[in-house]
Amino acid sequence: MSIYIKNGKVVYDSSVKNLNILVEDEHIKKIDIPENFDEAEINDSKIIDAEGRYVLPGMIDAHTHYLLKSRNAVTADDFYSGSLAAAFGGVTTFIDYIDDQHDRDNTLKESMENRKDEARDAVVDYSLHQVITHFDDEIARELREIKEQGVNSIKIFTTYRKEGYLLEKENLYELFKISKQLELLPTVHAEDNEIIENNEEKYKAQDKTGIEYHPDIRTDKSEAEAVKNIGELIDIMGMPAYIAHLSSKLGLQALKQQQSEGRDLYAETTPHYLVLNREFLEREDGYLYFMTPPLRTKEDNESLWRGLTDDHVDVVATDHCAFTEAQKKIGDDSFDILPGIPGSETLLPLVHHFGSEKGLDIVDIVNKLSKNPAKIFGLYPRKGSLKEGTDADIIIFDPELTRPLDSIFMHSMAEYSPYKHIEVKGFPVTTISRGEILINEGAYRGFRGHGQFIEAEKSSLF
Numbered sequence: 001m002s003i004y005i006k007n008g009k010v011v012y013d014s015s016v017k018n019l020n021i022l023v024e025d026e027h028i029k030k031i032d033i034p035e036n037f038d039e040a041e042i043n044d045s046k047i048i049d050a051e052g053r054y055v056l057p058g059m060i061d062a063h064t065h066y067l068l069k070s071r072n073a074v075t076a077d078d079f080y081s082g083s084l085a086a087a088f089g090g091v092t093t094f095i096d097y098i099d100d101q102h103d104r105d106n107t108l109k110e111s112m113e114n115r116k117d118e119a120r121d122a123v124v125d126y127s128l129h130q131v132i133t134h135f136d137d138e139i140a141r142e143l144r145e146i147k148e149q150g151v152n153s154i155k156i157f158t159t160y161r162k163e164g165y166l167l168e169k170e171n172l173y174e175l176f177k178i179s180k181q182l183e184l185l186p187t188v189h190a191e192d193n194e195i196i197e198n199n200e201e202k203y204k205a206q207d208k209t210g211i212e213y214h215p216d217i218r219t220d221k222s223e224a225e226a227v228k229n230i231g232e233l234i235d236i237m238g239m240p241a242y243i244a245h246l247s248s249k250l251g252l253q254a255l256k257q258q259q260s261e262g263r264d265l266y267a268e269t270t271p272h273y274l275v276l277n278r279e280f281l282e283r284e285d286g287y288l289y290f291m292t293p294p295l296r297t298k299e300d301n302e303s304l305w306r307g308l309t310d311d312h313v314d315v316v317a318t319d320h321c322a323f324t325e326a327q328k329k330i331g332d333d334s335f336d337i338l339p340g341i342p343g344s345e346t347l348l349p350l351v352h353h354f355g356s357e358k359g360l361d362i363v364d365i366v367n368k369l370s371k372n373p374a375k376i377f378g379l380y381p382r383k384g385s386l387k388e389g390t391d392a393d394i395i396i397f398d399p400e401l402t403r404p405l406d407s408i409f410m411h412s413m414a415e416y417s418p419y420k421h422i423e424v425k426g427f428p429v430t431t432i433s434r435g436e437i438l439i440n441e442g443a444y445r446g447f448r449g450h451g452q453f454i455e456a457e458k459s460s461l462f
């Protein structure tokens with residue numbers, strides 16, 4: 001099947017151009033000025049009139065947790081509903097996780113196969129990061145195996161010792177050594193465990209365990225300390241690393257310090273650290289705004305926006321981890337509650353709506369949400385660009401369309417929206433994934449299992 005997209009403002013090679021696009025089967029066959037297409041070429045194509053709206057490469061949500069099993073609970077979104085919501089938000093690729101902590105009896109490769117099986121209903125394409133919570137010679141050998149299968153990034157935690165996620169310092173060194181050899185990009189959940197455990201004891205002793213204290217327990221200082229430690233480690237190792245979900249001004253300052261000293265440290269933040277703040281935790285429904293790291297202050301929001309506009313922060317992804325209101329409501333104690341909020345569907349609309357006021361133009365937004373993550377996670381130019389021969393992952397984005405972000409308009413099975421108080425201007429209307437029109441002017445016509453696992457290549461950071 002072929003599709004001809006005309007009258008669009010296309011973000012192409014870091015500028016906005018009036019180009020038409022011819023898609024044949026799964027790929028972009030031709031992208032050129034309108035005059036260079038003749039009748040015969042587009043004869044049998046389905047014609048999509050973009051009517052002057054933006055035509056963009058599909059967004060990449062580089063940090064999702066669909067079908068996450070945590071503390072005897074399972075997230076509301078599985079790979080089908082999560083990726084369906086993502087598609088409505090203009091996301092055509094997501095990157096999820098293979099969790100070795102839940103799968104200790106299996107090799108990494110077996111866990112990977114299991115994860116791919118769980119993801120078989122995905123609506124859009126995906127790639128995978130490998131979580132590493134322990135290290136030995138066996139893991140080193142298995143990392144080689146999964147790299148051959150197209151996994152080129154790992155995820156480590158500098159916190160959650162009691163939960164079994166913390167990778168101890170001596171192991172961290174060994175793991176980074178192997179990942180440098182294999183050119184596997186380490187991505188890091190950066191919070192200093194010692195600071196947090198000390199705070200936990202202190203706050204527990206004072207009976208201050210409510211969710212409103214969460215930001216005081218998991219402090220910005222703990223984030224900054226962990227960022228600094230990772231920076232120092234990669235300096236010794238001579239390799240790059242990527243900080244996941246940077247949440248605070250102090251964390252950003254630590255990142256900038258490391259970058260200014262020449263360390264190859266890159267970072268992602270999320271929409272919730274840009275537009276929500278800790279005052280939400282004081283509300284009656286504060287449990288709906290509980291995640292880790294916690295929400296900070298408005299000043300932290302502003303600081304992270306500046307981190308994006310001055311390019312210290314490279315990517316915005318969501319950390320989508322959707323539980324239902326009922327699942328979240330089990331208590332108001334920050335030690336019991338399930339952390340995480342939905343996000344994939346609102347990623348682009350939120351960054352566009354608020355980012356436009358902060359000085360991000362449409363090209364910057366495409367860079368942060370599509371091109372940069374594609375490069376960093378080894379998917380470029382197949383994903384994250386509109387070029388001849390690449391996957392036809394294309395969205396039409398209407399910058400004038402206003403939409404309240406209420407859950408009745410959303411597709412996550414969380415069935416609540418942390419952004420229900422917000423009405424955005426600008427929303428994607430059409431989503432094409434590998435030449436398949438999944439959403440056409442807001443109407444879903446995709447199908448289960450269209451999404452495929454995409455083997456990642458080496459990260460551009462190596």
Ligand SMILES: [Zn+2]
Pocket residue numbers: 063065319
């Ligand atoms: Zn996460």
